[in-house]
Amino acid sequence: MSDKDIFSGRLRVLSIVIVLVITVLIARMGYLQVYDGEYYANLADGNRIRLVPSVAPRGTMYDRNGNILVTNHPGFTVSLLPLTEPISEEVIGRLSALLNVPVEEIHNKIAAHIGFDPIRIKTDVGPELTTIIAEQKDLYPGVVVEVLPIRDYIYKNQGAHAYGYVSEISDAELEKKKDEGYKSGDIIGKFGLEKVYDQYLRGTNGGEQVEVDVTGKPVQVLGKKNPIPGNDLHLTIDLEIQAAAEKAIDEQLVQIGAHAAAAVALNPQTGEVLAIVSRPAFDPNLFVNGISSKDWALINNNPYYPMDNKAITGEYPPGSTFKIITGTAALSEGKVTPEEKIFDSGHHWIIPKGNAGGEALGWLNFEEAMAHSDNVYFYEMGNRLGIDQIERYARMFGMGKLTGIDLPYEAEGLVACKAYKKRVFEEDWYLAETFDAAIGQGFNLVTPLQAASIMGEVAANGKRYKPYLVNKIVDVNGNVVKQFQPELLSQLDVEDRFIRLVQAGLHQVTKYGTAAFIFGKDYPVEIAGKTGTAENPHGRDHGWFVAYGPFNNPTIVVAVIVEQGGYGSQSAVPIGKKILDAAFHIPDPAQVAAQAKAKAEAEARARAAATAQVQKKQ
Amino acid sequence: MFFDKKLLRKMDVKLLLAVAAIIIISLIVIGSATHVNTPSEERYWFVQRQGVFALINAGIAIFLMNFDYKMLQRYGHKMYVFNLIMLLAVMFVGQSALGAQRWIQLGPVTLQPSEFSKIIMIVSLASLLQDKIGKLNTLSDLIPVAAYVGVPFVLVMKQPDLGTSLVFMAIFFGMIFACGINLKLLAGIFGTGLACLPLLWHVLKDYQKMRIMVFLDPNVDPLGSGYHIIQSKIAIGSGMLFGKGLFEGTQSQLNFLPENHTDFIFAVVGEEWGFIGTLVLLLLYLVVLWRGIQIARQAQDNFGMLLAVGITSMLAFHVLVNVGMTAGIMPVTGIPLPFMSYGVSALTTNILAITILLNIYLRNQKLQF
Structure with missing residues (x-):
């Protein structure tokens, strides 16, 4: 068989492969655009898809004996869900008064926000505010209350320098850590162990991709990812x-x-x-x-x-x-x-x-x-x-x-x-x-x-x-x-x-x-x-x-x-x-002495009482 | 003009027109995809840049037509060495983005050497294989060829640029197939490859594993890469039969669709021009690829045939993986759509590839006179 013969056979196969590839792609387009087109057209109409992230709780810190040192508590967060139409001034004014957050600050947050996940206005608010928002839903369209894990340093000042603290990621940190998956608005360890072990503590955020109607109400969940809580640190601290x-x-x-x-x-x-x-x-x-x-x-x-x-x-x-x-x-x-x-x-x-x-x-x-x-x-x-x-x-x-x-x-x-x-x-x-x-x-x-x-x-x-x-x-x-x-x-x-x-x-x-x-x-x-x-x-x-x-x-x-x-x-x-x-x-000797004294006094009283009783009997 | 009309008659006009049509479509679509999210003074920056580079490349292509592609044979192995140096350079001086080192800054242009390395791979592999036609029958015949491709393959993989390394694979298999490799041997390689897939899994970076998992189930990561696929499918699907019209695609214009002027540009076509648009574009690609195979068949020497097969394999793989990705039937790998996606390095590489095809055709015609 000459070189030429080998080619022509093989090239014929290759040309069939190519026709097949293009045919498959065209068929797929027909399926998506003609057969299923209506469905996707509805989804795309004013894009009905919202991302509702759920924040992963940070890992807990324990002392060497398993006592909790740093943990999280659930905190109510009031957010705005971006809708197709801009949020009205009236609602912003009402929200500002309710949450005691200046109107300009809310505007700044809306302006700085990109995408369709909720814009967090105030975190860790009291239950009385969330009740008001829930009861007067019509006055607060587009306002949602999310429950987010809030970092809780249960012993406050105690061990603060070792445990450190967390806060929202800064622009400079974001620039440096973008590749590691940090996003704007993330909570990040700034000091102490929170900073050193942030990668372990932070966990992986989850979320839902939700289809909403024109008023922003969820209709269907398209995708869901559960958050993975951060890893726990077991410290050497006693x-x-x-x-x-x-x-x-x-x-x-x-x-x-x-x-x-x-x-x-x-x-x-x-x-x-x-x-x-x-x-x-x-x-x-x-x-x-x-x-x-x-x-x-x-x-x-x-x-x-x-x-x-x-x-x-x-x-x-x-x-x-x-x-x-x-x-x-x-x-x-x-x-x-x-x-x-x-x-x-x-x-x-x-x-x-x-x-x-x-x-x-x-x-x-x-x-x-x-x-x-x-x-x-x-x-x-x-x-x-x-x-x-x-x-x-x-x-x-x-x-x-x-x-x-x-x-x-x-x-x-x-x-x-x-x-x-x-x-x-x-x-x-x-x-x-x-x-x-x-x-x-x-x-x-x-x-x-x-x-x-x-x-x-x-x-x-x-x-x-x-x-x-x-x-x-x-x-x-x-x-x-x-x-x-x-x-x-x-x-x-x-x-x-x-x-x-x-x-x-x-x-x-x-x-x-x-x-x-x-x-x-x-x-x-x-x-x-x-x-x-x-x-x-x-x-x-x-x-x-x-x-x-x-x-x-x-x-x-x-x-x-x-x-x-x-x-x-x-x-x-x-x-x-x-x-x-x-x-x-x-034990503290002063305390021991005080206890001993109290005990002695109690005994003395008991003796005195006993003596008195004996005397009475007599 | 150092080009006479006679030569034009000897051109592969169908190929030339198809490529020109795709490039014109690309300029319109890039304009549509970028004009909303760009400040007005630089609204058409992407289109202008892509257009200018298309013209420059066309000029270079015309100039290159004066040379015989057979000259490339002599430089095959030298280019191979140059390629390795270039890929190593990226490792040491390259700029990284999204965890991968792929770019080298040269003045105002950021070069992506792995783009050019595809062409170099084709040329050097063609010069290696030209006297091996019908001689790839045993594993020991194949090993030197595989090693030859393996070194740059690993370097590209290390960048990490999974997309380009897969393109290397496509080129390699396309060319050894044309070379008449023993089909049992080929089947054996594929079998072993499939068996080794779990091993490959450990070599992949976390984000690459994620992409494959997302491909299997976009809901694994609906907020991250799954989001791209879902949004891209919505964009294409919502275009329906006739599309929403240029500049009217809500998915593309409202920034739901990421990377809409580069990797996901096909979704913009689907949304704004509908099934009619995607059909026309895919048929244009069919013309290009079909002509590639025909040029291979008519090539006057093995080297020309192998070059044409390598180039066609490369382009076909790009089209399949990119369009498949936007349509949700292929994983997200970051492979651009030839002549469509914005990107100067890729455009240059692809025009260079077409120039070689035209050149092979031209030399073949001359011989027949």
Whole structure:
């Protein structure tokens, strides 16, 4: 068979295929346009098709014990359904008066709206308004009431910085996220976990494609898609500890007249965040339906920045909590033995810097110096180590870099070092600055989360875990979408025996050291701690407290800072203690005393009554 | 004019007229589809741009008629390499839209290299296959050919441009069929292909899976891509026998119908010109495709025959998938309707394809003198 013969056979088949294709298409057109034409012509008449979206509820957030933290409640939303004819001024005026929404705002919403889904005028209105609209239907043509899921932060301010808040998507966000399926008018996570896990939480909106008559009344549902609720987040947060931490901070701020504070509690052996607090806070519920300008002004004009999560974005000098690092470095580098005693005469002999109160503590070994937070001893450690060694250890502990927590806007802090000073001030390093660095002053900056992480490394024998807030993500059917595991970030390059010495020193802090008078002799759990007082050029000193317990098998590490709270032992330690109380289920002694007193009184009364009765009988 | 009248007599007049008619219809329909939703000062921007490019391309086509298409043979493999480079370039410097990287910005023109790569595919595959007529009998005969097409196919798929990669498939199968591939082998390939469909499913992007699911049941996503299909069917159907008249289509004019000047332009024809309009347009396409096959039959060499078959397969597949999509019998794949859909790259490619067909016809006529 020649080439030509092969072709002509095959080409004949191809030409038949082509005729067939065109015939099928023509037949399909005949079916659609001639046979079914009437039906489609009716549908197209003034296009009778409306899209009625149903919004997917966002996923719920649970604490580690399954308690609900953030959920949704059904909220009535008043909307306008675009009809073939424009909505009359009369109706708009009536609606404006009823909902207390300016007429111009309604006009703007109508003008900005494209398509045929409902135009949302006001969300989460009271049932009395929806009743009026339902009863006086004729006065409100085209007005519909939809039930939408409204985000509900049931504990209001509590945990607000961690959970975050949601609000309507902005134009800038929409531009960036169009490809991910976000649409104008969508609710999106703006802050905290709501922002970080928005993709999981948001779910998939559904809706109905409805055929309506000329008055906009639905006649037939052409298509329907059920919304898929967002995935739930199971957090590492412990509601009980979180609540205790918030309460302790609020009470303490009132008591000492301070305004801002932050606290973090972690499990040092996993990195799970048990509580995270920042003060002042805000109520995320305010943002859900668009925050009013009054509420926003209140937040915006607060000089203590309620919207900042100070636990991860606040950068403070670590103060004496830094002595953990200096102490570890000095022991590990062999610059001091645990037995060596150094004499504190009130100030160091090379540079006359001393303790904050000016007191002289005499001969001190390592453990005593740590317990009493003696500055002169640690100036000398700084002197022996030099700034480069201090810097090396600070970085080894994770200072100056992000912890990687799953929250937005984390700050990385700063490690005092020669390179930084050269870069920023173009000056050489001075010994006095090494002294400052050794006790956590000068250039050093940490976030409260980093402070907790550093203390956590001591607690976990040198292991540093990445802090995380979400334990697992679960879909609506209960399937685990994503499970998070502890992530070991680094291991201190320090011999175990030195870490044990540092631990022992920190243990004494609550025994006879700077935190002893708050914890008292009879605290039922062995706690290691460290206080700190960070000099603040802008006002009173910041008070620090970091601690972990139980001493032998730590399950919790806390870091507390009270901005302009003065001495850490007085401002931050009481808060830290109450957080530990909650973690170890230790009842408040004041409460216990009150209860005991009430019980005793009741018994006394009962006895008295019994005696009286006996006397009567006699 | 560097073109004499004698040459015009040797032109495939039927093909030329059919294509010219489709282009004129397209300019009218694009005008109708875009004039409402465009600000008045640039109301006819799309029509003007499409018209200007049609004229420029016609000029280029006349110029190209001076060359013999057989010259292309020599460049087949070089063009193939160039094609790969171009497709790789899209991956690295291309601009993305709707999750796909398909465009390269060159001055005022955004090029869609995958459009041109179809023609290059046809030319290079024709030069590869021309001495393999009747020699594709076993799998080992076919594998090198399949690999040759496979590389650019995967690159296009990666962009991701499912539509164009399917066009590659159509070209490939059209050409190996004409080449006289053993029919048992062909059946085997189709069988294996069908068996592998579930595997392909995992390669598809989420939005592509969605489109296929929507095709099977538009109610899966009535607010998203299902909406396109439903609205497009309403537009076509409501045109009935005679249509609502130019500029009178409510579906197209009121913006119910998305992409109405590009992928869904056929629905505008259906709505405004009715069944009469769609019938005429489809018959015009039949003329074009029929002439394509006839030119293949009369071609003086294997290369010309294969070129003509490749081009006809490409155009036929476009027509089938695009019209089928607007009528709800094919999934939404983003394949434009040749000569009708607005789009400069596609128009250029298609005119170039017709130029090659005319050229094959012309050289064949010359020989017969």
